[in-house]
Amino acid sequence: MLYPETLNVNEHGHLTIGGCDTVELANRYGTPLYVMDENVIRKALRDYKKSIDENYQNGGMVAYASKACCFKEICRIVMQEGCGIDVVSGGELYTAMQVGFPAERIYFHGNNKTVAELRMALDYGVGRIVVDNITELHLLSEIAASMEKTADIYLRITPGIEAHTHDFIKTGQIDSKFGITLENGDALNAVKTATELIGISLKGLHCHIGSQIFDEQPFIHAAEVMLNFIAQIREQTGVVLNELNLGGGFGVRYTDKDSPKEYSEYMRLVSAVLNEKAEKLNLPVPYIVIEPGRSIVAPAGITLYTVGSIKEIPGIRSYLSIDGGMTDNPRYALYKSPYTAVVANKADRPADCVYTIAGRCCESGDLIQENIKLQRCQRGDILAVLTTGAYNYSMSSNYNRIPRPAVVMVRDGVSRIVVKAESYEDLVRNDI
Numbered sequence: 001m002l003y004p005e006t007l008n009v010n011e012h013g014h015l016t017i018g019g020c021d022t023v024e025l026a027n028r029y030g031t032p033l034y035v036m037d038e039n040v041i042r043k044a045l046r047d048y049k050k051s052i053d054e055n056y057q058n059g060g061m062v063a064y065a066s067k068a069c070c071f072k073e074i075c076r077i078v079m080q081e082g083c084g085i086d087v088v089s090g091g092e093l094y095t096a097m098q099v100g101f102p103a104e105r106i107y108f109h110g111n112n113k114t115v116a117e118l119r120m121a122l123d124y125g126v127g128r129i130v131v132d133n134i135t136e137l138h139l140l141s142e143i144a145a146s147m148e149k150t151a152d153i154y155l156r157i158t159p160g161i162e163a164h165t166h167d168f169i170k171t172g173q174i175d176s177k178f179g180i181t182l183e184n185g186d187a188l189n190a191v192k193t194a195t196e197l198i199g200i201s202l203k204g205l206h207c208h209i210g211s212q213i214f215d216e217q218p219f220i221h222a223a224e225v226m227l228n229f230i231a232q233i234r235e236q237t238g239v240v241l242n243e244l245n246l247g248g249g250f251g252v253r254y255t256d257k258d259s260p261k262e263y264s265e266y267m268r269l270v271s272a273v274l275n276e277k278a279e280k281l282n283l284p285v286p287y288i289v290i291e292p293g294r295s296i297v298a299p300a301g302i303t304l305y306t307v308g309s310i311k312e313i314p315g316i317r318s319y320l321s322i323d324g325g326m327t328d329n330p331r332y333a334l335y336k337s338p339y340t341a342v343v344a345n346k347a348d349r350p351a352d353c354v355y356t357i358a359g360r361c362c363e364s365g366d367l368i369q370e371n372i373k374l375q376r377c378q379r380g381d382i383l384a385v386l387t388t389g390a391y392n393y394s395m396s397s398n399y400n401r402i403p404r405p406a407v408v409m410v411r412d413g414v415s416r417i418v419v420k421a422e423s424y425e426d427l428v429r430n431d432i
């Protein structure tokens with residue numbers, strides 16, 4: 001019933017994560033509280049790494065997409081596991097730099113990086129700057145030349161792939177703010193320009209087709225399209241690019257309606273096609289970079305809340321209000337994202353009541369789930385929303401001047417704070 005394996009129910013009927021009793025965690029650290037199991041994060045990184053080693057003869061890199069969840073301790077974990085990191089802003093880059101993340105394993109993304117961010121990336125010497133568009137290519141060339149540096153870059157290509165996911169998290173189709181269009185020849189022109197500009201060294205290509213994708217076909221298709229393009233570049237320019245970044249986007253299980261494959265299985269299926277295609281095109285198998293974000297951290301995390309008011313509207317629905325909401329998890333308000341929830345102190349009881357979980361913001365859309373089955377609740381119960389490790393903390397806000405909750409990391413029955421809860425003082429820190 002419970003997923004992932006880090007979750008369990010102990011002899012008190014309490015939900016546990018990473019061997020820690022969630023009711024004790026709520027008592028000790030307060031609620032709302034983000035809890036993440038370090039072992040789950042490390043295992044996901046290792047599994048991806050192993051699949052790259054097993055499937056690609058020229059190796060590759062697992063670059064964790066830090067936008068899924070970014071704070072110093074996550075950066076340290078990724079660094080210790082020998083993985084790379086993908087950043088999309090000066091702030092994410094700064095966080096990685098603060099823990100001494102090896103610059104050569106940093107990939108810098110974004111469709112509108114500022115001059116200051118590009119300078120910062122060049123100063124720190126990030127491994128690859130992923131250039132998103134032609135304007136940025138020229139800008140970067142000027143900046144790098146003025147700093148007497150060379151920027152090692154990938155070009156982000158929009159391969160024209162439709163992946164079946166939410167409109168807002170699709171990125172591979174032609175109508176996208178991201179990347180350089182392949183179909184109309186823009187991408188080939190950008191490659192030619194990149195090989196001619198001073199201050200620029202083109203190392204390879206990048207694509208990312210979207211997020212929360214379950215079907216392997218779009219990944220396979222994207223890999224094929226990109227390899228064909230590498231062959232076309234060789235034909236037209238004589239340049240052989242031997243690095244290919246295939247992005248992230250692997251789906252995770254939020255409810256029992258979702259059934260993702262093992263990540264190693266996606267890797268095996270994509271690599272089989274890619275390796276075969278490389279041989280056919282007489283190309284070296286590129287060094288492969290992947291950028292999983294969600295699938296590394298989502299299953300590792302849960303959020304704990306305390307149940308407050310319960311409002312039953314006969315014949316309509318029952319609202320169960322919690323001490324958090326869209327400020328710590330805006331995903332339902334944004335995308336109607338499905339989640340599984342459990343009453344943590346009654347986890348051994350049947351889920352035979354139907355509730356709509358409401359947050360505490362002045363906003364009717366501030367919901368976490370509508371009409372889901374839960375154990376019968378009363379004020380003071382602890383509610384656990386599962387699979388919240390990705391795009392929750394990182395998308396949190398201070399709307400209604402609600403301070404962000406703490407993040408606690410658990411591992412083998414031991415817990416520790418890795419991000420402190422914000423205080424009211426933090427909220428007014430920059431107010432004049």
Ligand SMILES: *Cc1c(COP(=O)(O)O)cnc(C)c1O
Pocket residue numbers: 065067068086109208210211212247248249250291292293294295
């Ligand atoms: C968001 C993003 C990722 C990570 O996507 P997930 O769905 O979290 O795996 C990887 N690469 C790029 C460029 C992204 O924008």
